[in-house]
Structures are given as structure tokens and as C-alpha cells.
Amino acid sequence: MTANLATVPTTGIQLSGLTKSFRTPQGPVHAVRGIDVSIAPGETVALLGPNGAGKSTTIDMLLGLLPPDSGTVTVFGMSSADAIRAGAIGGMLQTGGVIQYLSVRELITMVASLYPNPLDVDEVIELTRIGDLADRKTTKLSGGQTQRLRFAIGLVSNPDLLVLDEPTVAMDVESRRDFWATMRTFTSSGKTVVFATHYLDEADAYADRIILMANGRIVADGAATEIKATVGLRTIRATLPRPDLVALSALSALPGVTNVDARGEAVILNCSDSDSALRAFLPAFPAARDIEVTGAGLEEAFMQLTTGQQLTTGQAAGAEEARQ
Ligand SMILES: Nc1ncnc2c1ncn2[C@@H]1O[C@H](COP(=O)(O)OP(=O)(O)OP(=O)(O)O)[C@@H](O)[C@H]1O
Ligand SMILES: [Mg+2]
Structure with a gap:
């Protein structure tokens, strides 16, 4: 044919x-x-x-x-x-x-x-x-x-x-x-x-x-x-009084949360599914205030995926050659 x-x-x-x-x-x-x-x-x-x-x-x-x-x-x-x-x-x-x-x-x-x-x-x-x-x-x-x-x-x-x-x-x-x-x-x-x-x-x-x-x-x-969804389509920011390690690990375990970052009392949750994350977050952390949900753009997704590649997958050989 x-x-x-x-x-x-x-x-x-x-x-x-x-x-x-x-x-x-x-x-x-x-x-x-x-x-x-x-x-x-x-x-x-x-x-x-x-x-x-x-x-x-x-x-x-x-x-x-x-x-x-x-x-x-x-x-x-x-x-x-x-x-x-x-x-x-x-x-x-x-x-x-x-x-x-x-x-x-x-x-x-x-x-x-x-x-x-x-x-x-x-x-x-x-x-x-x-x-x-x-x-x-x-x-x-x-x-x-x-x-x-x-x-x-x-x-x-x-x-x-x-x-x-x-x-x-x-x-x-x-x-x-x-x-x-x-x-x-x-x-x-x-x-x-x-x-x-x-x-x-x-x-x-x-x-x-x-x-x-x-x-x-x-x-x-x-x-x-x-x-966009792969890298956290949305970010939830909130103020949480004295977030300790237990709180941070509980935040990481929330459904739809891909990454947790804390600076003082400000916590930032990167979410693949911010709706599920927020539904679980509020009852688990009733003291949270100043809650904000924002969307990530493709640019942010691009930066995170392309720069995160060597860090997250830990390809030692790749990182080595990238330095050459
Ligand atoms: N003929 C070649 N000889 C040696 N190294 C090369 C050659 N062609 C490409 N490379 C290297 O291979 C890698 C990939 O290059 P490539 O041109 O495919 O990238 P690219 O994604 O198209 O980049 P750009 O956005 O700059 O066009 C780079 O590190 C480049 O320096
Ligand atoms: Mg090219």
C-alpha cells in the first residue's frame, strides 16, 4: 500500500x-x-x-x-x-x-x-x-x-x-x-x-x-x-499561629496539597487541587486567618518544572553535566 x-x-x-x-x-x-x-x-x-x-x-x-x-x-x-x-x-x-x-x-x-x-x-x-x-x-x-x-x-x-x-x-x-x-x-x-x-x-x-x-x-x-495542574495550579496562603513541625506535616498530608512552605506564621500551600485542600484545611486548622487562594500561570509551571527537574529527580549525572 x-x-x-x-x-x-x-x-x-x-x-x-x-x-x-x-x-x-x-x-x-x-x-x-x-x-x-x-x-x-x-x-x-x-x-x-x-x-x-x-x-x-x-x-x-x-x-x-x-x-x-x-x-x-x-x-x-x-x-x-x-x-x-x-x-x-x-x-x-x-x-x-x-x-x-x-x-x-x-x-x-x-x-x-x-x-x-x-x-x-x-x-x-x-x-x-x-x-x-x-x-x-x-x-x-x-x-x-x-x-x-x-x-x-x-x-x-x-x-x-x-x-x-x-x-x-x-x-x-x-x-x-x-x-x-x-x-x-x-x-x-x-x-x-x-x-x-x-x-x-x-x-x-x-x-x-x-x-x-x-x-x-x-x-x-x-x-x-x-x-499547570501538575505543578500546583493554585496556591493557598494563610496566617497560622505558631505552626510547628506537627502542623506542617499535617498540612503536607492534606488532600490536593503538593508542597508546603512556612515563613514565620505565613504558610503557603501549593495545590494540585485547591478545592479539596481548602475543604480539609479549614476544619483541621480553625485558627487560620487571612486566607487567600491564587492561581499559578503557565510561566510559573514552566519555571517550576524546568528548574525543579534536576533538584527533584536528583539526577546526579545530569546535574554534573549541566555544570560543565
Ligand atoms: N552540534 C552540536 N555539537 C555540540 N553540542 C551541541 C550540538 N548541537 C546541540 N548541542 C548541545 O546540545 C544541547 C541541546 O541543544 P538544542 O539545540 O537541542 O537545544 P534547544 O532546546 O533547541 O535550545 P534553544 O532554545 O537554545 O534553541 C545544548 O547543550 C547544546 O549546546
Ligand atoms: Mg533550538
Whole structure:
């Protein structure tokens, strides 16, 4: 059976046990330390994480540009190389230039000619809003305009999977908005998108699912709301007269409480379920006053998960290498 690219594929993307290290004069850098991801067709997935988390390395392996040290990549039932040959994957990388001395239209037309089932070049130019630049040489574009051209190049093969490494990094606010509007058009037809980003708001607004990476590992994977819940969606603050160790351990044992912090008489409960926590807290601590419940944002979740990774899981080797 051959892949019918006109229809939405039924099998998705599997990354199984992926690892990748780089040799450097200072010793090995373990960029990706064992990643398992399964993405369903039609999902829009954000790879989120701080600098050096392993996002680009993962994307390069997904695109077949970098061979993994171990593990496998399957894209719609094919290897990355076969999927790319079939025109099933479009990519927009973080680094690398565009071919010089051609006009924008010439370059897009050339790329389109390499694929079996391309989109109409004019349609792509319109979709990516580069009509006014179509006759300009690719060397004469600004950073944000080059990003739009790269997006057009990624789209023109009419891929089922679009992989984007920090697609909006050089774009101004308006271009970012345009970019995501175009992306919505693309995903509404059942296409799959994987994009790396530092922008929490982008991941929150445009992804169905966020895979949070830190130090070469996945530290959270789920909808933005689930990720917020993993780290304590809400915080309860209260004043408690003379909280002793017994009180603190009773607070830790309350349902829905993930962490307890006390500064003098002020206690702070991080909660995965603040409703249950509050219901149990009030009868157990009737002397509590000045009670406040506040929500945590995705930013807080992100910081806690990415910085807490080495501390909470105590990966001595990871912490050691991170110091190098
Ligand atoms: N070719 C390479 N040689 C040596 N080390 C590398 C190479 N490519 C990546 N690394 C290292 O691997 C780790 C992961 O890098 P990667 O580019 O995947 O991170 P990232 O999450 O994309 O970061 P950023 O947000 O800065 O783009 C980093 O420590 C980086 O320095
Ligand atoms: Mg990167």
C-alpha cells in the first residue's frame, strides 16, 4: 500500500527511546536523554523548554537530519527519510540560510517542483502573505520576511506534518499573528504540526498539547491546563499561629496539597487541587486567618518544572553535566 497524501493519515508520529549526545572538547553533551512521544494525526504540539533543553536536536532527529544514537522515529508509518521523499513532512529550521540569488517566487517554485503533490505556488504566496515580496531576491529580505519565506517553503510541499523550530522568532507582533492565522488554516484541514518555542503564550494559545523539555528529557506532557495542574495550579496562603513541625506535616498530608512552605506564621500551600485542600484545611486548622487562594500561570509551571527537574529527580549525572 502506498501513502495517499491527499487523505489524512491514520497513523501518527512515534519517537521511541531517542537519545543523542554530541562530542565536544569539554566532554560529551547529552542533548537528548531518552524521549518517548506519540503524536496523533491532526495534533498541534508545542515543544517548550529553556535554551539547550534539546528541542532542536529532537526536531532534527524527527526530520531525519540527525541520526539518533539510539531509538527510532516513525512518521505516518515511514522512516523520516521516506516521509520526506513522499512530501509528507515540511520543515522550518532554526538555523540555515535560504538559497541565494533567486527571487522569492523562483525559490518557492523550485522547491515545489521537488515534491509529488505540491500546493499551488501563488496560493502559498498568498497564504504566507509574501505577495509584495514575490519578485524580490531572497538576499534582500529582513529577518522576519525570511522567516515568512521559510514558512512558505515548508508549506509548499503540502505536507501532512509540518515541523517548525521557533518559527516566529524574528517576527514582529503583527507577523506573528498572521503566521498563526495561516497555521490555523493549515491545521483545520487535519494536518499535524510540531513546533518548538520559548513563547509560553504561543504554546498556550496555539498548541493542543505541550511537551515541556528540560535537560534532554520530557518533564511534562499534556494540555496547557494539565501542565499547570501538575505543578500546583493554585496556591493557598494563610496566617497560622505558631505552626510547628506537627502542623506542617499535617498540612503536607492534606488532600490536593503538593508542597508546603512556612515563613514565620505565613504558610503557603501549593495545590494540585485547591478545592479539596481548602475543604480539609479549614476544619483541621480553625485558627487560620487571612486566607487567600491564587492561581499559578503557565510561566510559573514552566519555571517550576524546568528548574525543579534536576533538584527533584536528583539526577546526579545530569546535574554534573549541566555544570560543565
Ligand atoms: N552540534 C552540536 N555539537 C555540540 N553540542 C551541541 C550540538 N548541537 C546541540 N548541542 C548541545 O546540545 C544541547 C541541546 O541543544 P538544542 O539545540 O537541542 O537545544 P534547544 O532546546 O533547541 O535550545 P534553544 O532554545 O537554545 O534553541 C545544548 O547543550 C547544546 O549546546
Ligand atoms: Mg533550538
